[in-house]
Amino acid sequence: MENSLKQPIIILANGAFPTHHIPLDILKNAGSVICTDGSANALNAYGITPFAVIGDFDSYKETKLPFSGKKILESNQDSTDLEKALNWLLNNGIEKITILGATGLREDMTLANHYILFDYYDQIDLDMVTDHFTITCHKGQKSCNTFPGQIISILPQHFNTKVSTTALRHPLNEMELHPSAKAVSNQALGASFSVDASRPVLIFRGHPEN
CATH class of the missing domain: 2.60.120.320 (Thiamin pyrophosphokinase, thiamin-binding domain)
Incomplete structure (x- = not known):
């Protein structure tokens, strides 16, 4: 059980990085940010260090700066990195999560991420916040x-x-x-x-x- 997680907990998916002030304010005020693989690169460039990076690390790029967060390798190809992050947080007793960066860039992943809300809505309190909507x-x-x-x-x-x-x-x-x-x-x-x-x-x- 991970006891050092702080609310509010944000998952930053590896879609388009937020530009609207609403998701950006959520990101800035996060207690813990969990990045799905390559989204950690965008978060580091924005000046925030993730609490953890979860995924198969096929798109994550090491930085020259020392990384103080957790790296959690999940290589199961039967689930997406967003699902891996949700499952890890569920296993750590987390009951409320906001997802950012889940849309944009790849249309197939945008649609898949919307379907993920159907899969998890009865297990955890989820908000998906984009540059246009709260879903x-x-x-x-x-x-x-x-x-x-x-x-x-x-x-x-x-x-x-x-x-x-x-x-x-x-x-x-x-x-x-x-x-x-x-x-x-x-x-x-x-x-x-x-x-x-x-x-x-x-x-x-x-x-x-x-």
């Missing part, structure tokens, strides 16, 4: 904080997912959703909205423009 996964009833005009998109994992919402410009009432663009680009009406889904859905909440 979470839920099943059943969930209330989310919003602001008027905030972009809200809902994407189901399975066909025939029944979804109802409140406080959205275009309300859903027991609507059967399929994996499609049917429920993207909705808008919040106030300070919160709720969704009730019969099966897991991804909820995208857009960042403020400023």
